[in-house]
Every structure is written in C-alpha cells, then in structure tokens.
Amino acid sequence: MASIEMRDIVKTYGDHPVLHGVDLSIQDGEFIVLVGPSGCGKSTLLRMIAGLESISSGTMSIDGREVNDLKPKDRDIAMVFQSYALYPHMTVADNMSYSLRLRRTPKEKIAAAVAAASAKLGLDPFLGRRPKALSGGQRQRVAMGRAIVRQPKAFLFDEPLSNLDARLREQMRAEIKRMHAEFGATSVYVTHDQIEAMTLASRIVAMNAGSVQQIGAPLELYDRPANLFVAGFIGSPGMNMLEGTMASDNGTSLVRLTNGTTISLGQAVDLPEGTSVTLGIRPEHVTIRPVTGGVAASVELIEPTGLGIILHLTVHGLPFKIFTSDRALLAPGTDLTVGFPTERLHLFGPDGQRIALVPLEGSVVSSLTAS
C-alpha cells in the first residue's frame, strides 16, 4: 500500500506537449479515476506512474521516494491493460505466477498465492488453459488475477473494461469495487466512461487536453462542476448548455438567451450586465409542468431507455434535453411547459469557469419570460 505524489508533471514528445504540469496527491488506499476524452493524456499519466513513459519534468514519488528514474520493475506496481496483455504461450497459472517467479518466490508461496487469487476470481477450472482458450471475460479475470497475486504497492488500470460487453462490464465494475473495499489497495484507474468514474472513484480527476480540470469526489463533480468541460463530460445524457448574456431586473440577475428568452437566477450575481455567460442545467433536473412559471416547449424526439425517457425538445427554437420517468410523455409532438429550478442551475463565466450561485431555500422555479 502506498501514496503517490505528483508535482508539476510535464510530458512532451519532441516539441509537442501532451501533459502541462499535473499536480496530484493520491492518499494510501484511495481509488482515483482519471477520466477524460481520448487524447487528454490520462493514459500517458498512468504509464508515467508505471514507469513505461519517461517524465519530461516534474517529480513523481511513490511512498515518499522519488521514482522518476526507477525502472518499471523496481516500482512494485501492478497494471491491468485494456488489451489484458496475457502471455499467450503461458497457461493461466503461469501468467498469474510470472511476477512471483521473476522474484524467485518459493514455490509453495507461489502456489498458495495463485490458488487464493484464482479461487477469488473463479478461475480454478481454467488454470491449465492458454489465454486463447478463454472468453473475453475470463481473460479479463486472469489479468486481474495476475495483478492481485503480487500484492503490489498500487494497482493501475488502463481502461480494463472497455473490451467487455455491457453486461460483463457492469459485473466486473462491481467486482473491482468489491475488491478495492476488501484489499484497500491504492488504485489509479483510467477510463473515458464517466459511469465507471462515478461508480468506482473515491476521487475523480477530470482531464482535458493535457490538463487537470477538476479533482474531487464524484458527486462534487456532478453537483459543482468547476468549468464547462467537466459540466459537459460528467452526467449522461449531458448537461444542457444555454448561451446568453447577463441582465438584471429589480436587483435579481437574469440570463438573456440568444433567442431573447430570459431566465432568472433568483439572486444577484456580481457580474456586469452584458457579460456573456453559459447557463447549464442537467436534463434530469428540468421540471415538467411546474406549479409556477415555466415555458412552453414541444417534444420533437423521444428516446425510451427503459429506466426513463430522454426527451428532445425545443424551447423557443433552442434544442434541449429532458430526462424523465413519466411515460405519459411518450409521444412526439406533445406540448409541455417546463421549468428550471433555480437551485439546479449552473452558471459559467466567459472563461468557462464556474460562477458560484448561492444555494436558495426550497425549490424555487425560475421564471422564464419569452420576449
């Protein structure tokens, strides 16, 4: 078990920078998820922790010891690859024991470690098989088994579930979470799947274009995204983003949308009038048929997911999404009134950074005015 400390980590390929100074402290036993779109540098960062990529500048330490120049084999870290990277010419048992054999662990200890891991992962019937005789899910388990027999300082996961089908992915996700709860091993997990990030992480590190955008607990990123990128990336279906400018009415700040509609923020916000801002609200937070206020909208498209329905609507010409469990709305062409609860609104300034709104008492539905 170990803590991992990164200070101003930079990675450049030739003149091309891919990571611009990452600072991250990972506590012992934490489950950190690096999340972001492809090419954001999350896998590079993970491979730098493993020692597979050199560090252009900055310092990386594991358990207080600087590891910048330490070879992967000396870092005592296990990694699960997206491709599983099983050794095709070795049996499952040999795959799992390879690291221990390299360390010249006594035979009895190896046998015990492999037996324990295989029992935990349900791999007993497959120990004598070669990887090519296994299904995707079984290969994934072997890759996990290979990591846990070692009892390393930390586990690294590089999109380990991406190659599994949806059902198996869900199952393995829960299993990884259970294993982390059991062993409490420091883990760093890379994914582009925000559901995996939300469900597994003790803290999420949201990355974009080589920079860390926000670090925090999953619900913190969901409730208080630091900027437009995080707001758009976390949550599915994605947050509705409405561009507009600041206005005010009797000391209450409003956002005037591009189509002239104004939405009240229900409080005074310290921004000059005319500042361009983006207003965000999650599809699941839009209320339908509010008691007060509200604006007319018409349903254009419906996507039933079983759990609920994603409605695509237009509000005065602006495209908009709502997530609802109300099945009565299952018909395109239905006219609705929708309301935006003030306490659910997110406001982002011209630089895309979050502007804090004071949480209001009770559920106030913002009044909308069509011009």
Added chain:
Amino acid sequence: MSILLTIAHRLAILAYVVFALFPLYWLLKVSVTPNDLLYSEGVRMWPSHATLEHYRYVLENSAFPIFFRNSLIVAGSTALVVTLISSLSGYALSRFTFRGKYAVVALMLITQMFPLVMLVAPIFKMLSPLGLTNSLMGLIIVYTAFNVPFATFLMQSFFDGIPRDLEDSAMIDGASRFTAFRQIILPLTLPGIAATLGFVFTAAWSELLFALMLISGNDSATFPVGLLTFVSKFSVDFGQMMAAGVMALVPACLFFLLIQRYLVQGLTAGAVKG
C-alpha cells in the same frame, strides 16, 4: 456451380505445382539415367533402366563431400549469425526511437539496391589483404553483411506484430527489458525466427557469385562452385552433376522440415482481445 469452381481451382493449383516441380523431377530423372541412355533414348519421362551409379561416383571419386561440408558450415553459420544480429536490430527498429534511426534504415535499404556484381572487385580488394579470400570465414562474413539488412526488416515486421503491451506488462511484472525480450517476445517470434533462418540458409546455400570469385581451389569451395567442376572443357557430365544437385537439395529440405512447424502463424493468438 461451386463444385465446378472448386475443380477449376484445384486444376489451376495442380498445373502450377506441376510447372514448379517439373525441373526438380527432371533433375532426379537425369541423375538416375545411365550415361549411355542419356542421349540415345530421346526425351522420355523415365529411362528404360535406372541406376545409382552417378551417386556412387560422386560420393567416392569427386570432392563433392568436401563441397557439401563447406556449404553446410557456411550456410549454417551465416543463418545463425544473421538471425542473431537481425533479431536484435529488428527489435530495436520496432520498439525504440533513437537519433539517426531513419538514416540507419535508409543506409540499409541502399545496400540492397546495388547489383552484387558491382561489389565483387572492391570486396575482393578488401578481403585479400586480410587473408579472407579462399576461406570459409571470408564467405560467412560477406554473406552475413549482405543478408543482415533484409533479415532485419523481416524480423522488424514480426516484432511489429507483437503487441507492446506484452513487454510493458512483463516489465511491470518485474522483468528487465532483456528478460521480457527473452522470455515473452522471443518465444512469440519463433515463426519469424524460423522464416529468417530458412531464408538466409537457402540464400547462402545456393550463392554462386561470391563463392566463385572469392574461392579458388577445392578445399574451401562450396557446392554451387563444386557443381561447376562437372563441366569440363569438352563435355558436361550431366548425370554426375544432377546427382550432386539432388544431394545438395537434401539439407535444404531437412532444414525446412525442421522449422516448418514454427512457420505456421498463430502463436500469438489470445494475447490480446480478439
């Protein structure tokens, strides 16, 4: 319809195989034809009476066993040395980026562009003061030099086909890069190594130009040079020449029999998702 297509397909393959193997058949046929029948019977698919007399004569009365031994030494050593060097250099080209990489690749390509005839004289000039003419060692060095570039590209393509994740994983598991190469990558490259060995062995086994130019005298002649001793000023002893040729085919065939199971691809199946 599909049956007709299949039949046509098989017939086409058959025609090709017959065309390709006929010279070999003719080699065999002439080697067992007694001298007195060779010109008297006209073109026949098999002589009216076959004999192993040519084989006996070649083995007992010619220097062929020495040529044979020399060829084995030269081709075997060249194949081993080239494969060793090219597996290391191919790995480096496949996995590392280093200064001058593309210059090295370009140089290696350039060496493949010259007709070898152009290089005979300069190479003779180089090897002569070193005492490497008329020696098997000299031939091995020349063959190695000329085969390494192509073998390197061949091995590189085999290494390119092996996922990097495998050695990354081995290195995280606690292997040094060399251990990962030896224990994980090399076993998976066996088909490539076998192909390279076979390719270089046959190239060196049948090489004539340099063997002819650099070697004089029977003691260190290889068998392609030796075959020419059956050509005298006034006649060609076809029977003996063909018998020697058939025997020269044997080691090449044995060699491919030995490595053929590695030539079958598919050892890497199951390494990564699929």
